[in-house]
Amino acid sequence: xxxxxxxxxxxxxxxxxxxxxxxxxxxxxxxxxxxxxxxxxxxxxxxxxxxxxxxxxxxxxxxxxxxxxxxxxxxxxxxxxxxxxxxxxxxxxxxxxxxxxxxxxxxxxxx
Amino acid sequence: xxxxxxxxxxxxxxxxxxxxxxxxxxxxxxxxxxxxxxxxxxxxxxxxxxxxxxxxxxxxxxxxxxxxxxxxxxxxxxxxxxxxxxxxxxxxxxxxxxxxxxxxxxxxxxxx
Numbered sequence: 001x002x003x004x005x006x007x008x009x010x011x012x013x014x015x016x017x018x019x020x021x022x023x024x025x026x027x028x029x030x031x032x033x034x035x036x037x038x039x040x041x042x043x044x045x046x047x048x049x050x051x052x053x054x055x056x057x058x059x060x061x062x063x064x065x066x067x068x069x070x071x072x073x074x075x076x077x078x079x080x081x082x083x084x085x086x087x088x089x090x091x092x093x094x095x096x097x098x099x100x101x102x103x104x105x106x107x108x109x110x111x
Numbered sequence: 112x113x114x115x116x117x118x119x120x121x122x123x124x125x126x127x128x129x130x131x132x133x134x135x136x137x138x139x140x141x142x143x144x145x146x147x148x149x150x151x152x153x154x155x156x157x158x159x160x161x162x163x164x165x166x167x168x169x170x171x172x173x174x175x176x177x178x179x180x181x182x183x184x185x186x187x188x189x190x191x192x193x194x195x196x197x198x199x200x201x202x203x204x205x206x207x208x209x210x211x212x213x214x215x216x217x218x219x220x221x222x223x
Contacts, residue, residue: 033210041216042215043201097161103152
């Protein structure tokens with residue numbers, strides 16, 4: 001059973017467009033992380049959110065943790081080709097040792 | 112430079128031939144994990160370790176073994192590999208306090 005569902009699975013957009021990726025679960029997580037992975041490399045952490053309702057911004061990326069700590073979203077403003085990659089959400093319950101990853105959203109930004 | 116290293120990066124082997132994938136981190140992290148990544152299934156945790164001599168099963172532990180005899184090393188052992196273990200494997204480490212996982216570069220394993 002996949003605890004974290006990401007949508008959409010694939011997204012191809014033009015440079016300059018905005019987009020939102022969703023990460024949903026029926027479970028409550030104590031923290032949620034977003035990673036970006038490029039081909040041939042390991043995932044790289046973008047952000048960790050721990051408080052329900054929390055919003056974090058990283059340049060053109062905005063991350064939100066749902067009030068009930070069951071879902072999260074990633075919004076990218078004015079996407080650029082450098083944003084291309086696989087975006088993964090990951091939830092942890094309790095400590096950080098046991099982490100469940102979502103299935104990922106593959107983003108392609110066309111120049 | 113803070114890093115997680117894995118070896119080998121690529122491995123082709125035959126069914127039943129025991130193999131070990133090594134993982135080492137230089138950040139003095141307490142937590143280490145092994146994941147496998149398969150198309151459509153995402154990253155799934157195989158085993159994790161909270162400290163030396165403390166390991167526990169993740170979501171897909173069948174067919175794998177691990178050990179944590181030293182804080183920096185966390186090898187993944189496949190005693191009798193099978194074709195369904197063909198996958199991309201990642202090792203990761205994090206500190207107890209921050210949970211910021213650093214991932215290794217990955218090991219692409221093919222079992223024929």
